[in-house]
Amino acid sequence: MSTLAQADRNVLHDVADVLIPATKTMPALRDADPGGTWLDRACLARADLVPSLARALRALAGTADLPAAVRSLHGDDRATFDVVATFVAGTYYMIPQVRELIGYPGQRRTPAAIDAAADELSDDVFQGALDYTSSYRPA
Amino acid sequence: MSTAKPSTDTETVDVLIIGAGPSGAVVANEMARNGFSVVCLEQGRWFNNNEFPGDKQEWELLSQQKWSADPNIRRSREDYPLAVDDSDLHPLMIGGVGGSSLLYGAQWMRLLPSDFRMYSLDGVGDNWPLSYDDLAPYYAKIDRAIGVSGVEGDPMYPPGMVPPLPPHPIGKIGRRAATGMNKLGWHWWPAPNAIASQRVGELTRCARIGTCETGCPEGAKASFDITHWPSAIRHGAQLKTRCRVRKVTTDTRGRAAGAIYFDADGVERRQRARVVVLAANGIGTARLLLLSAHGDASDGLANSSGLVGKRLMLHPNGEVTGIYDEPLDSWLGPAGQSIHSLEFYETDTSRGFVGGAKWQVMPTCGPLRALSLHDRAAFDDRWGPAVHDRINETLGRSLQWGIISQDMPEDTNAVTLDDTLTDSDGIPAPRIHYRISENTRRLMSFNLDRVEEAHLAAGATKTVRTDLWPDQPGHLLGTAKMGTDPATSVVDGWGLAHDVPNLAIVDGSTMPTSGAVNPTATITAMALRTAEYLVANARWQEISQ
Helix, strand or coil: CCCCCHHHHHHHHHHHHHHCCCCCCCCCHHHHCCCCHHHHHHHHHCHHHHHHHHHHHHHHCCCCCHHHHHHHHHHHCHHHHHHHHHHHHHHHCCCHHHHHHHCCCCCCCCCCCCCHHHHHCCCHHHHHHHCCCCCCCCC | CCCCCCCCCCCEEEEEEECCCHHHHHHHHHHHHCCCCEEEECCCCCCCHHHCHHHCCCHHHHCCCCCCCCHHHHCCCCCCCCEEEEECCCCCCCCCCCHHHHCCCCECCCCCHHHHEHHHHHCCCCECCCCHHHHHHHHHHHHHHHCCECCCCCCCCCCCCCCCECCCCCHHHHHHHHHHHHHHCCCCEECCECECCCCECCECCCCCCCCHHHCCCCCCECCHHHHCHHHHHHCCCEEECCCEEEEEEECCCCCEEEEEEECCCCCEEEEEEEEEEECCHHHHHHHHHHHCCECCECCCCCCCCCCCCECCECCCEEEEEEECCCCCCCCCCCCCCCEEECCCCCCCHHHCCCCCEEEEEECCCCHHHHHHCCCCCCHHHHCCCHHHHHHHHHCCCEEEEEEEECCCCCCCCEEEEEEEEECCCCCEEEEEEECCCHHHHHHHHHHHHHHHHHHHHHCCCEEEEEEEECCCCCCCECCCCECCCCCCCCECCCCEECCCCCEEECCHHHCCCCCCCCCHHHHHHHHHHHHHHHHHCHHHCCCCC
16 A cells, blocks of 8 residues: 545644644745655655554544644654654655745755865865874884 | 577576675676676566656655665565564665666665774674775776766775765765864764766766656666666577576585576466576575575575675664754755765774764755654654744755664574565565664664764764664675685685585675675675676586586
């Protein structure tokens, strides 16, 4: 199983409002991923956890005070909380719009300038390494 | 040995290698290019760079399970499981062509001269039957073969260690950490990496994706599926994947005669060979030797010393991540290591322990890792509105000083065969018995205290300490000790089993002591040394009948 039912998705969005609430500058998960594309990718990436996630979300569904329930889960059943948090945070911080807002370019090709290392070897920081006076133990 | 062309699996080949990881690749290439017929049996498969998750948006999630380095988490049929309920650490490895170099950090360190003489210098551990100077030429050959990037002149090594490629930039994380080390007057050096800073051989130039430990999508990291297997195959070596050995066979004189293995379809087959080379590393090789017990070797093949499986050393790791009030581009690779320090590597008994540690600076990468630094915080400091503050404070603004601690050889830390757990072919899985010693705990505590000082000297606003990483690293050493006395060692100074003179062991299991540096440079240098010895002495080499 690597997908979530719509009802479970709705609960996950509600939990996300507790864990990573919208601010003036940051969107809510439900707004940043309206089609659920990124949640689907998270579910594929952690397909092993989706059954546990679904169980956790169904246990939270219909809770009168969801923020209190999520907080209790954090204190009383950290393993289950971590499953839910993995999907909430894992999805949220995968979304390109969110990454742009937090200034994270992702793990991407960024080859170094060809002279970057050489420049580093000719400044005061590296001089500190050159000034080191101790040595290896001969054996 | 003959120099016949490679033969089919029903015929006898000159050399059978078990395991296609770094040391198996080195031996295969050396033997094949010198005209010997070579077959290698590898339980895993080929991986393609495009499979690796590092350049994918969901990299952090994929690295948690599908691309975890822990076979018990990955649960692939090509890996064997490990029984670890009697172990303080969960050893890491992956089956496949290139072996664990597929997922290693490629931190390319040599042992220090003192590591080869620990008993003489410190009165503990053992001396090796060879010295740093003996191994240095092989280190240099391997460095050139794989394209090590670095800077000549590290004062903690003898002269003559010349990385063939220029260094990578140490980046903002390295420079910030180095500033602290300079204030303290402590050793640091731009770190050597088996990651190409320029295009060389089959390797492309590093693009600093920063995900080396889940496989390099760029093909810039020197994993041995790239650096050695193409050449070995061009020279005629046969590499048979998804073939899992269950036993090394022997002839009537007790010489190694080949192996029985299961092929990809689960069919049991036999491969005959004149010489057998074990390259399955510190857990897999011990497992195979124990599985290969027979009438005259009821405690395991090559085990008259009783040491097969014992003296397991795993290099317990700890780390301290520092959070800084400035952008450090903490997602940039290589990862890899930026700078390293050997300030507290050598034994100083006034510290209350023997041995030492190697330190290295690594990037901390993505947002999930950044948030994990606050896992111990109260709910309201970690989640809710606070989560945005934590991301702003941490993401891209942290660096990690990790430590590799020296492990002492102890008979009680061992690999045995589990009574019930098996791999996907029904072969008994290894059981790991491993407890961290009091000496190692003191060593780690001392070094992590110093690491915190290094962070503070560098200007960290906060530090987050992990006293022990239970799932790091994949350094699997010591279970088939090298030595000159057959009563106290498994293999001789060339890696040939005392009991079985046509059985060579070329992986980390032969290391008499662990040192405290990443071991693949040493393992592959030792493997090359054994292979050159086999080539040079083929005329006199005992073989199976």
